Amino acid sequence: MRVVRGVAVTGGYAMGPGFQVEANVPRVAQSNIPASQVRSEIQKFNRALNRAKRDLQAIRKRALRRLEGRVSEIFDAQLLMLDDRELYHHVTQAIKSEHISAEWAYHRQVEVAMEVLQKSKDEYLRQMQGDIGAVARRVIQYLQGLKQRTLADLRIPSVLLADQLTPADLVQLPRDLVLAIATRAGSRTDHTALVARSLGIPAVVGVRGDLALERKGQRVLVDAEHGSVYFSPGRTEIARYVAHTRRTARAALDRERLADQPALTADGHRISVQANLELLQEAGFAQTCGAEGVGLFRTEFLFLSGERLPDMETQLHAYRRLAKLFAPRPVTLRVYDLGGDKLFYAHRAEDEPNPALGWRAVRLLLDRPALFRTQLTAMYRAAAEYGNVRILFPMISHLAEWRKVKEFALSVRSELEGEGVEFLHDVPLGAMIEVPALAIEADRLAADCAFFSVGTNDLIQYLLAVDRANPLVAKLYDGFHPAVLKTLQAIVKAAKAHGRPVSICGDLASDLRALPLLVGIGFDELSTVPGAIPQIKAVLGDFTLPEAEGLLKEALEEETAHGVDLRVRRAWKRWSRRTGKGDSR
Amino acid sequence: MTAELEIKVTNRLGLHARPAALVVRAASPFASEVFLVKDGVRINAKSIMGVMMLAAECGSTLVIRAEGPDASAAVKAVAQAFAQNFGED
Secondary structure, rough: OOEEEEEEOOOOEEEEEEEEEEOOOOOOOOEOOOHHHHHHHHHHHHHHHHHHHHHHHHEEEEEEEHHHHHHHHHHHHHHHOOOOOOHHHHHHHHHHHOOOOOHHHHHHHHHHHHHHHHHOHHHHHHHHHHHHHHHHHHHHHHHHOOOOOOOOOOOOEEEEEEEEHHHHHHHHOOOHEEEEEOOOOOOOOOHHHHHHHHHHOOEEEEEEEEOOOOOOOOEEEEEOOOOOEEEEOHHHHHHHHHHHHHHHHHHHHHHHHHOOOEEEEEOOEEEEEEEEEOOHHHHHHHHOOOOOOOEEEEEEHHHHOOOOOOOOOHHHHHHHHHHHOOOOOOEEEEEEOEEOOEEOOOOOOOOOHHHHOOOOOHHHHHHHHHHHHHHHHHHHHHHHOOOEEEEEOOOOOOOOHHHHHHHHHHHHHHHOOOOOOOOOOOOEEEEEEOOHHHHHHHHHOOOOOOOEEEEHHHHHHHHOOOOOOOOOOOHHOOOOHHHHHHHHHHHHHHHHHHHOOEEEEEEEHHHHHHHHHHHHHHEEEEOHHHHHHHHHHHHHOOOOOOHHHHHHHHHHOOOHHHHHHHHHHHHHHHHHHHHHHOOOO | OOEEEEEOOOOOOOOOHHHHHHHHHHHOOOOOOOEEEEEEEEEEEOOOOHHHHOOOOOOOEEEEEEEOHHHHHHHHHHHHHHHHHHOOO
């Protein structure tokens, strides 16, 4: 056995035959051409550019289907490079005046740019070298009449080993043939890593050491949790891999078994269990887990690198895809919750002393109407086709602010009326309840608001005045605090009085212990991380609605979170004795 | 006709690949020649290689200059690309 180490960028394990990807790097040397050949040399150059452009357009199209918008933008800059008139001018001038071959002229010109980028202090610009190199290689291969590296020889699922793999390589390959990748080049943040993560390919990059196979088809194990690559792995490594695979498989079986089942209490009271999503790529997994819709799509994660905000088209594309995937089930799009702990908004003027209480979410959006308008336009338009989109506004802290937000959304809608584009008129607009002041106003809010979604993480933090990220006080943060339960109860009561659906997202919703309390309070919808959905469905049937309501009543008589906790534990013990499952918590 | 405008690159990360593509797209439709000038170095704003090589870093000052029939519109469009995608929307 031989082991080499690198940087793990994706997580996961994979094992299979190794497949060596030949770099096929063209060699370019100075070469001259006779004057008579100048014209045909330029024609050859044009043809090579056009062919490379056709390739990249096809790759980009494929990327758009397989990756989200931000990731596929990698190829936009590459395409512009093939259209660069300045570069074209320099190359053709050199062919004409110096009588040199197109590949030498092109290579020389590209090298100049690469050198400048190499020296840049900006990491992104240095990474662009890889992209420029990939485009240049493609053009030069066409100029030399070399075969493009299509990896066409890859026929069986394999572990790919290479000096370097480009985003284009990964996008072009059928996903099921790539078990894992290990490369010598690359870093955690470069474009290849980004695409690997997007496609869920276990990857170890920046490997120091030899990645060459000792023989064809040698077995390779990639541990993308710890960044190790084993050639002919030993018994211990294989055992670890098998255990991991078994765990993953068992979880998958559970998911499958429960995915299509509705979430019902023992007496048949139905709860809708939905998913919290951050990326489009998670949508498939959420469906396998049996998500009955998206209770919360955190749109601020649409911009991966925080360079700039996605434009209307990019957003529209993403929201539409999500709506289509889950139709007719609801998809709740939350407008950007920027600021606070999510510093994706790279253009913030300065850091705030207390971001949790600062300029964030709708506060920021109302101050940046252009940004807000763009996002709402995309949401209204995305709702047109399937009618299952809802819009959720976070961090509302008073009634007047809610009215302002709603008025703004309706003004965006009226602007759309004049534009002749398709949009849905009656998109439900809901408020996220996470500021205690709004919980107190819940009754008046419910009269004017299509649905509520309770964000427990912030609500608990503000209600108990505890920063749970601060280890000195974290133990004071407790969702079982009777005041938290009473607040949740008041919110649900207000919503029901006006016939509004109310859902709960936040970590409390994925806490299985809390489940009977939340059901007792009367939540119709729970929205959780996808992985928690099968378990919620599995244990919901252990108790009845009256039992949950009874437990809540008892819990509310307690003075401390600890007292609530004891009662909840006792109830679970009773129920699990009855079901004979053993304590599932 | 010549038009000119001085701007500051406010993006924390400076001017790089994807934003560079936006500048090129904003400049390209115009008949005028459009340049970015920084520290005396002038590059063609319609060339992605040029814009990337300018490698402007955050806080640096650039001049957008256009020469041609639609010069002022071109300067405006490029400035807007900077403002929209580098500054606050």
